[in-house]
Amino acid sequence: MPQSQKHIGQAIVVGAGIAGLCAAARLCAAGFGVTVIEQASAPGGKIRSVPSPAGPVDAGPTVMTLKPVFDDVFRCLGEKLDDHLQIEKCETIARHVWPDGSQLDLSHDPAANITAIGAFSDSANANAFEHFHRETRALYDTFRSPMMETPEPSLPALGAAVMRKPALLRAIAPGQTLDTRLSTLFSDRRLVQLFGRYATYVGGSPFEAPALLGLIWQAEAAGVWTIPGGMAQLPLAIEALCIRHGVTFLYNSVVTRLKTNDDAGPTVILDGGRTLKPDVVVFNGDPRALAKGALGPDVAGVASDTRTAPRSLSALVWSFAAKASGFDLSHHNVFFSADNAREFSELANGHPPSAPTLYVCAQDRNRHGPAPSGSERFEIIINAPALSTARSPELDFETWQNRTFHTLAHFGLTFDPLPGPQALTQPSDFASLFPESLGSLYGQSPHGMTASLKRPRAKTSVPGLYLAGGGAHPGAGIPMAALSARHAVETIMKDRTLRFASHQTAMHGGI
Numbered sequence: 001m002p003q004s005q006k007h008i009g010q011a012i013v014v015g016a017g018i019a020g021l022c023a024a025a026r027l028c029a030a031g032f033g034v035t036v037i038e039q040a041s042a043p044g045g046k047i048r049s050v051p052s053p054a055g056p057v058d059a060g061p062t063v064m065t066l067k068p069v070f071d072d073v074f075r076c077l078g079e080k081l082d083d084h085l086q087i088e089k090c091e092t093i094a095r096h097v098w099p100d101g102s103q104l105d106l107s108h109d110p111a112a113n114i115t116a117i118g119a120f121s122d123s124a125n126a127n128a129f130e131h132f133h134r135e136t137r138a139l140y141d142t143f144r145s146p147m148m149e150t151p152e153p154s155l156p157a158l159g160a161a162v163m164r165k166p167a168l169l170r171a172i173a174p175g176q177t178l179d180t181r182l183s184t185l186f187s188d189r190r191l192v193q194l195f196g197r198y199a200t201y202v203g204g205s206p207f208e209a210p211a212l213l214g215l216i217w218q219a220e221a222a223g224v225w226t227i228p229g230g231m232a233q234l235p236l237a238i239e240a241l242c243i244r245h246g247v248t249f250l251y252n253s254v255v256t257r258l259k260t261n262d263d264a265g266p267t268v269i270l271d272g273g274r275t276l277k278p279d280v281v282v283f284n285g286d287p288r289a290l291a292k293g294a295l296g297p298d299v300a301g302v303a304s305d306t307r308t309a310p311r312s313l314s315a316l317v318w319s320f321a322a323k324a325s326g327f328d329l330s331h332h333n334v335f336f337s338a339d340n341a342r343e344f345s346e347l348a349n350g351h352p353p354s355a356p357t358l359y360v361c362a363q364d365r366n367r368h369g370p371a372p373s374g375s376e377r378f379e380i381i382i383n384a385p386a387l388s389t390a391r392s393p394e395l396d397f398e399t400w401q402n403r404t405f406h407t408l409a410h411f412g413l414t415f416d417p418l419p420g421p422q423a424l425t426q427p428s429d430f431a432s433l434f435p436e437s438l439g440s441l442y443g444q445s446p447h448g449m450t451a452s453l454k455r456p457r458a459k460t461s462v463p464g465l466y467l468a469g470g471g472a473h474p475g476a477g478i479p480m481a482a483l484s485a486r487h488a489v490e491t492i493m494k495d496r497t498l499r500f501a502s503h504q505t506a507m508h509g510g511i
Contacts, residue, residue, distance in 0.1 A: 007033040009279035009496075012268050014255050017045020018478050019468035020284030021238040022073050022485035024247050027282070029076040030493055034247045035278070037270070039254045043239045045284070046434070046441065046470070047478065049232040050423075054321035054364070056230055057377040059425060062361040063090070063332060064225040064234065066479035073238065073482060077245050085237040088366055090224045095330040096194055097411055099338045104194070105330065108223050121188040128185045132195065132214070133221065135171040140218040142168060148474045151458050151487035155450070173211035174449060181211035193340050197357070200383055202476045203312025203442030205344040210449050219479065226331055226366055230377070234478075257296035258283075258465065265464030266299065280464050282488050286443065286471045287456040289436035299465060303456040311386040312442035312476070313347065314427035316400060318380040320419035327413035329362040329371070335411050347383060350391030356382045358407060378415070380404060384427050386440040394428060397421045443471030458488040459495070466492055 008031040013020045016038035027034045036043075049056040064070065064087065074081040081087070089108075096104045104120045106113050110133050118126035142165060146157045162168055173181045178199050182192040196206030198216040227233045239249065250270075258281065259267040268276040283290065287303035335358040337343045343353045363377040382404065385391075395403070405418055427439030444455055455473045458466050468488040470476040 007031055009033070011035070011280045011282065011492075012037060012276060012278040013282045013284060013468075014268070015045060015284030015469070016040070016043035016235070016239070016249065016251075017284050017469060017481065018047055018235060018238075019470070019472075019481040019485045019488075020045070020282065021235055021242065022482045023282045023284065023468045023488050024242045025073050025238060025245070026076055026485060026489040027280075027492070028242060028245045028247050030489060032280070034242070035250060035276070036242070036247060037250045037253050037255055037268070039252070041251050042236075043249070044232055044235040047231050047235050049230050050319045052319070052321035052377060054375045054377050056232060057319045057321060058230045058232065058361065058363055058379045059317055059319040061231050061478050062226075062363070062379055064227065064231070064478065065219045066222065067225055069479045069482045070234070072486075074241060077241060079241060081237070084240065085233060086228050087225045088228065090226055090331055090366070092330045092332070093220050093224050094332040094334055096334045096336065098190055098336050099410065102190065104190075108221055110221070117191070121191065125186055125188045125191055128187075129191070132182075132185050133217075136215045136217050137221075138165065138168060139171055139212065139215040143212075143215065147452065148480070148483060151473070151491050153453060153473065155453060158453075171211075171214075176211045177207055178209045178211050178213050179206040181214065182206070190336070193336055194334075196340070197334065199446070200313065202446045203440065204446040205313075205348060207341065207344050208348065208447040210447075210451070212449070213446065219477075224332065228366070230363060255295060258290075258299045258462075259296065260298040260462055266462060278464075280466065280492050282466045282468050282485075282492075284469045284485075286434055286437040286440075286469070287467055288438075288443075288471065292436045294435050299460075299462055302460045302462055302465065303467070305454065306444065306456065306471070309454070310445035310447065311388045311438050311440035312445050314384045314386040314430055314439040314441055316352070316382040316384045316427070317425040318378070318404065318419055318423050319425070320415075320423040321375045321377050322415040322417055322419065323375050324362070324378070325414050325416070327411060329360065329365055329413070331362055331365045333360040333362065334358075335360065335408060335413075343383075347385055348389075350385045350389040352384050352392075352395055353382070354403075355407070356403070358382060358404065360408070360413070384439075386438045387427055387431055388438040388440070390427070394426050397424060400424060400426075437471075441470075442476035446475070458484065458491045 011027045011032040011034045013024045013036045024034045046060045048059040050059050093106045114126045117129045146161045147153045199206040199209040254271040257269040265279045288306040290299050290302040291306045293300040337355050337357045346353045359381040361379040431439040466488040468484045470481045472484045474480045
């Protein structure tokens with residue numbers, strides 16, 4: 001926006017996670033003067049990186065899906081994402097490995113996947129995948145508009161969308177879990193385990209999450225992108241976009257309280273006592289922090305259900321540099337547990353899994369050139385219970401080191417040197433990083449047929465206060481967090497239009 005152009009109002013975004021950054025860009029495009037306040041020293045939120053001898057290594061999300069969502073953020077300010085960030089599409093979505101030595105690579109090409117599954121299993125399961133892919137594509141297309149892309153989804157609207165395609169009822173499988181539904185499609189238990197893993201993308205268990213969550217497969221089937229240098233480059237690129245267009249960032253600054261001002265936007269009070277009085281505030285943090293009074297009593301009524309709502313899974317994350325040997329890694333690798341029923345039973349009962357599935361991101365492996373010959377960057381993610389469900393103390397470093405790297409050694413994958421304690425992030429660490437989250441990385445639990453409708457919406461009960469982030473609608477994951485920012489700004493603009501129209505009507509005495 002040209003400096004001479006008058007802003008339509010002042011906006012503050014609390015938190016520079018991916019939703020806060022996208023909200024700042026969209027508010028700027030809408031004509032607001034925008035200030036982003038972040039307690040950390042850099043943007044990103046859960047898109048974290050930590051230093052290593054091989055350079056910054058990811059400690060959060062590892063790949064980008066639904067790239068058009070991010071293209072749109074840059075487009076709203078007249079720019080192109082690809083002009084500012086190098087992004088590479090993965091030919092292999094993921095390499096999946098089982099303890100019996102079997103291995104399956106999947107790609108974004110459905111025909112190639114049918115062939116690969118036929119060779120991996122048999123023709124019946126290849127046909128089952130073709131059916132599953134077609135079914136989840138129909139679900140994704142049906143629910144995209146009335147669910148993901150609207151700020152205010154409703155059960156009647158979703159029901160109407162389904163009734164226009166009644167054949168989808170079988171795919172939705174009301175009352176069935178994702179594991180149950182997949183078991184009716186695939187006779188090969190390894191494939192049930194593979195596609196059931198997508199429940200963990202929103203912090204759930206395939207044995208408790210609804211069958212509908214199978215549509216998450218379509219987010220990866222549409223393409224997976226990596227960013228050379230790591231995912232932390234994405235928030236830096238959006239921050240630079242915002243700065244170019246006049247957004248101000250205040251880092252190492254903590255919002256201590258939000259005070260309400262009748263119909264005006266909340267007053268923002270910073271540590272040190274500085275007071276800011278914007279027209280609107282977008283809160284990019286776990287909504288439970290507001291409900292628990294972390295920002296004062298005036299906003300403690302916001303998202304009140306989150307105080308007691310079940311929480312999603314947490315994780316244990318290794319981020320380190322080492323030389324890997326003995327296994328041909330892709331960028332995205334999953335080493336499955338031999339018994340995922342036991343694994344998720346332990347998680348449901350609040351215990352870290354004794355024989356976990358291990359996700360290994362080889363950050364420096366991509367489609368171009370040979371594997372690095374020396375030290376390279378790795379992130380390993382293991383599902384863990386959030387603090388709200390934990391029934392036992394966190395395991396000590398040596399136990400986790402043995403449990404992780406002895407398991408990978410059985411698959412033939414070894415690392416030299418093994419990472420030290422500084423490379424490990426546990427649920428309690430996430431609880432400290434993200435206030436009142438209880439270590440949960442995905443907000444509320446996705447279990448239950450209507451769980452997705454119970455997430456807090458962008459509009460709150462406090463005038464001028466809006467929510468954005470993975471804890472709000474439409475949910476967890478960086479594309480959904482980015483969409484939540486769009487919903488917040490669309491709702492802000494709608495509210496402004498209604499308020500101005502109401503004021504005008506009052507002046508003229510009409511209806």
